Amino acid sequence: MSKFVDRPRYTCALGGAIGTLINLPRVIPVLHAAAGCGGNIANALNGAAGYLGSGYCSGQALPSSNVYENEIVFGGEGRLTEQIANTLKVVDGDLYVVVTGCMVEMIGDDAKSVARKFAGNRAPVLAADTGGFKGNSFKGYDIVLELLFRELVIKNQSKDPKTVNLWGIVPIQDVFWKGNLEVLKTLLEKLGYRVNTFFGEGETLDNLKNAASAVFNIVVSDTAGVEPARVFEEEHGTPFITVPFPIGTYGTEQFLNAVGKALGIEEAFINRLIQEEKKHFYSYLERLADVYNDLDLQRYAVVVGDSNYAQALTRFLADDLGWLPELVVVTDLLTENEQERVTARFGNYLSPIRPKLVFDSDTSSVKKHLFNHWPINRNQRYYDGFNPAFVVGSAFERDLADSLGAPHLSVTYPISNRVVLDRAYAGYTGALRLAEDLFSTLVGSR
Amino acid sequence: MDFIKEKAPPVREDRLKACNAFGGSCCQLAEGARKGCLNGIKRTFAQTQGCQLNLSMAILNTLRNAVIIIHAPIGCGGGSTAMAGLTKNFQKLRDAKAPGLIWLNTNLDESDVIKGGESKLREAVLYADREFRPSAIIVANSCVPALIGDDLDGILAQLQAEVAAKIVPVHCEGFKTKIQASAYDAVYHGILRNLVDVREEYERVIPDELEELAENYRRSKTVNILNVSSMSRFDEDELTRLLRALELNARFMPCYAHPDDFETVTEAALNVSICATHDDYFVGHLQAQYGIPFVLRAIPIGIMNTNKWLRDIGKFFTIEDRVERLIEAETRELEKALAPYREALRGKRAFLAGGEIRVLANATALVELGLEVVGLKGYHYDGFGDDFLNDLDLSDEVLFNVATGQPFEQSNLLERLKPDIYVGHTGGNVWAAKQGFPVYPIFGQTVNYMGYNGVFELARRLTRLLKNPVFNRNLAANTRLPYFEDWYKQDPFSYIDDSPAQSNG
Numbered sequence: 040m041s042k043f044v045d046r047p048r049y050t051c052a053l054g055g056a057i058g059t060l061i062n063l064p065r066v067i068p069v070l071h072a073a074a075g076c077g078g079n080i081a082n083a084l085n086g087a088a089g090y091l092g093s094g095y096c097s098g099q100a101l102p103s104s105n106v107y108e109n110e111i112v113f114g115g116e117g118r119l120t121e122q123i124a125n126t127l128k129v130v131d132g133d134l135y136v137v138v139t140g141c142m143v144e145m146i147g148d149d150a151k152s153v154a155r156k157f158a159g160n161r162a163p164v165l166a167a168d169t170g171g172f173k174g175n176s177f178k179g180y181d182i183v184l185e186l187l188f189r190e191l192v193i194k195n196q197s198k199d200p201k202t203v204n205l206w207g208i209v210p211i212q213d214v215f216w217k218g219n220l221e222v223l224k225t226l227l228e229k230l231g232y233r234v235n236t237f238f239g240e241g242e243t244l245d246n247l248k249n250a251a252s253a254v255f256n257i258v259v260s261d262t263a264g265v266e267p268a269r270v271f272e273e274e275h276g277t278p279f280i281t282v283p284f285p286i287g288t289y290g291t292e293q294f295l296n297a298v299g300k301a302l303g304i305e306e307a308f309i310n311r312l313i314q315e316e317k318k319h320f321y322s323y324l325e326r327l328a329d330v331y332n333d334l335d336l337q338r339y340a341v342v343v344g345d346s347n348y349a350q351a352l353t354r355f356l357a358d359d360l361g362w363l364p365e366l367v368v369v370t371d372l373l374t375e376n377e378q379e380r381v382t383a384r385f386g387n388y389l390s391p392i393r394p395k396l397v398f399d400s401d402t403s404s405v406k407k408h409l410f411n412h413w414p415i416n417r418n419q420r421y422y423d424g425f426n427p428a429f430v431v432g433s434a435f436e437r438d439l440a441d442s443l444g445a446p447h448l449s450v451t452y453p454i455s456n457r458v459v460l461d462r463a464y465a466g467y468t469g470a471l472r473l474a475e476d477l478f479s480t481l482v483g484s485r
Numbered sequence: 486m487d488f489i490k491e492k493a494p495p496v497r498e499d500r501l502k503a504c505n506a507f508g509g510s511c512c513q514l515a516e517g518a519r520k521g522c523l524n525g526i527k528r529t530f531a532q533t534q535g536c537q538l539n540l541s542m543a544i545l546n547t548l549r550n551a552v553i554i555i556h557a558p559i560g561c562g563g564g565s566t567a568m569a570g571l572t573k574n575f576q577k578l579r580d581a582k583a584p585g586l587i588w589l590n591t592n593l594d595e596s597d598v599i600k601g602g603e604s605k606l607r608e609a610v611l612y613a614d615r616e617f618r619p620s621a622i623i624v625a626n627s628c629v630p631a632l633i634g635d636d637l638d639g640i641l642a643q644l645q646a647e648v649a650a651k652i653v654p655v656h657c658e659g660f661k662t663k664i665q666a667s668a669y670d671a672v673y674h675g676i677l678r679n680l681v682d683v684r685e686e687y688e689r690v691i692p693d694e695l696e697e698l699a700e701n702y703r704r705s706k707t708v709n710i711l712n713v714s715s716m717s718r719f720d721e722d723e724l725t726r727l728l729r730a731l732e733l734n735a736r737f738m739p740c741y742a743h744p745d746d747f748e749t750v751t752e753a754a755l756n757v758s759i760c761a762t763h764d765d766y767f768v769g770h771l772q773a774q775y776g777i778p779f780v781l782r783a784i785p786i787g788i789m790n791t792n793k794w795l796r797d798i799g800k801f802f803t804i805e806d807r808v809e810r811l812i813e814a815e816t817r818e819l820e821k822a823l824a825p826y827r828e829a830l831r832g833k834r835a836f837l838a839g840g841e842i843r844v845l846a847n848a849t850a851l852v853e854l855g856l857e858v859v860g861l862k863g864y865h866y867d868g869f870g871d872d873f874l875n876d877l878d879l880s881d882e883v884l885f886n887v888a889t890g891q892p893f894e895q896s897n898l899l900e901r902l903k904p905d906i907y908v909g910h911t912g913g914n915v916w917a918a919k920q921g922f923p924v925y926p927i928f929g930q931t932v933n934y935m936g937y938n939g940v941f942e943l944a945r946r947l948t949r950l951l952k953n954p955v956f957n958r959n960l961a962a963n964t965r966l967p968y969f970e971d972w973y974k975q976d977p978f979s980y981i982d983d984s985p986a987q988s989n990g
Contacts, residue, residue, distance in 0.1 A: 043591045043609035044559065045616075046569070051560025067967070073628055075536020075659035078890070079564045081912070082539070086567025092915060096967035099890040099912045103533035107660055111632070125530035125980060129893060131969045141558055141629050142660055145598065171558035172598050172629060372592075403587075403616060434570050438585065453566040 051171030055179020072140025089459025218463025343432030344451030508978030536659030787850030921961030
């Protein structure tokens, strides 16, 4: 079914699992894998996610069994046992999670049963099979969440009607995840809810352990984290909704209405929040009224990225900024079902824009889709070209932007040409940041 | 040396008895290496490192007009995502029209693990040829297809008849070796078997003796300098400048070369390595196969080493006098330039970490500038380091840690040694920084490190870094490393287990 990928924008299940675990507070991944797996993944995580860096215990510090030919022939469980025991002595964490690479799974090492030998230790040791051939980073995120929801989250907790969990924003694959989680948390707090985001600011492992006390789970994605939400429901009886990742006033309004409806919040209360937020948003966006109109800053746009960002960016560009996102390329590896769910998010625009949507994981395809979509220059006297244009995608899209002579902003993974700290693009405040960054690019030469 | 008929080269544990786990004095290291009893030492606690495939990409990604196919599950080669933008810029320094870094991953999934990934590989090769029309398609093999037994060479031999690009299989499966540097052999092996070619020489229809003499003269004055991906264009400019002063013409490969450049690799008088760890396999084979001599032992980092590098070249061309005059003129001018920096650097205590040869050469350079070397960490160790260790002549108290990565050992060592400056490798620098030490990166692709200008840059940058070290000091005060306090009280080499090596020996 699947095929090769031209410049993939994700690593493997193991990479996604590591990216997920290192962004949980004081959680230590223990790799049971060939030596290069961690090194390769660390390069992809650190250098391609806005210079995330090696963090508390990532990069070269990742504990790893580093199996070689000998273990591949004779089995690696002995080496893993030794590695876990010594990791517990050297590395200071509150939870240790063994994650496996392809080779040890292919030879049939049972990481879970090795991990179980460490039950009763000062900190729990869990294990997940995350062999790279199982899928890409998003799969790794799902596997880890499923493991944690099954084995770490405490069962039979009494529900607190004012607490919700929120996930679906994948650390690293969303380079702005931490800022984005903070924005959405703050929004829901304004509705009177406590929000566990697990990966956001100020979260502790206890928030995760006590996650079953939440009354509802909000998955901010149509693809990532959906399976774990089913597992959560099965294990802890907590219902969930999936909502699209929101950027800008229209996207966030949809988000708030969907959440409000699911939680049974009075419509008027939601509307009041929406009005307040919009007022704040326009108190700043208003400043662009001059320059946008003096310089005619409406742009055609190409949007390239994962399914979360693609729909959110398109809606923001079309419905908030009045731009013309002509082509949208979703680069995830999705099933047909997932593609249908994602496609559904590209309708119902306020603006008359109907972007051309394609699912294609190959980086060099973006240009081909644009040429198929937009009439090419046949050397006619008058040509309605694809300009003025803007490319919103990853660092990979710089080549496309250069060839179009268009400016470019890296918003989706990989981002190697920007430094990202606590910046957020989600919600109303995030949309202001995005407007700043887009228009700063346009006036950058002045 | 002749492994060229094999599909894959031997790994370095076997060929060079290289080791990557050791802690002790430099004497013990040299002694152990001589007896061959370092091979097989392992760690009972380990941190991740790179593999052959990662390091192979460091060279392969630079090649202009080539497409890399990683035959693997989707994560392998993921490190390239961080390198794509930069690589294109560096390629453009050599060719303004260079297309940049293009790679495909064959995305092997669960069903391929059972059924084999050959059809996906086939599809990827055909796509690469059709879509990008590259000069070479380089196929890097990974662990998974090696274990399921994909017949990489067989499929690629068949495909060669169907595509215009030259196909280069590279056997760099990660699990086969602990010594990442085996990657260099894997890459050169692929290049030697598939890109190096002696072009057939046609007899001239109209004989032209003058032109033939000119051509022979050109070849007799041409040297191939084997560059490394961790060096900069400025390094190449500096080495070119020095060789030009000797009326020699320098060509650089393999990094940032065009795949076709390897066709003319034999049209040179001498192969000049700048790092034995990097090149011994390549130059050894070029000598055995094509009779091209080489110089290998020196790396032009630091004054003495640059002198040595030039003298080796001078000896080959029997222009020793000219080389001595060049060295005399260069070092005289350099000494004058260094004088203002010597005061600030005198007696500063340095710890160095990185590739074996690079660490030892930089240690020599630091000693030349008046610094004191208090400890070293090499990513691996083999016999190529011995001469450098001899030259350095360090006291018995100076510890040498052989470790690919393994920052936990380094953090423990640094806590004890408290150097004034840490000279280190990408990926390891952050940990020294979080302990508060000023960091001088041991390599960089945008700065000059080599030749006499490189020594001046070293002095100038070290002095600058020491002028304001507060960024890292603030980090130390506000972050912490992931180890228990107790770890710093343990022997830094507690988790190195030499029992397997002892029982072998």
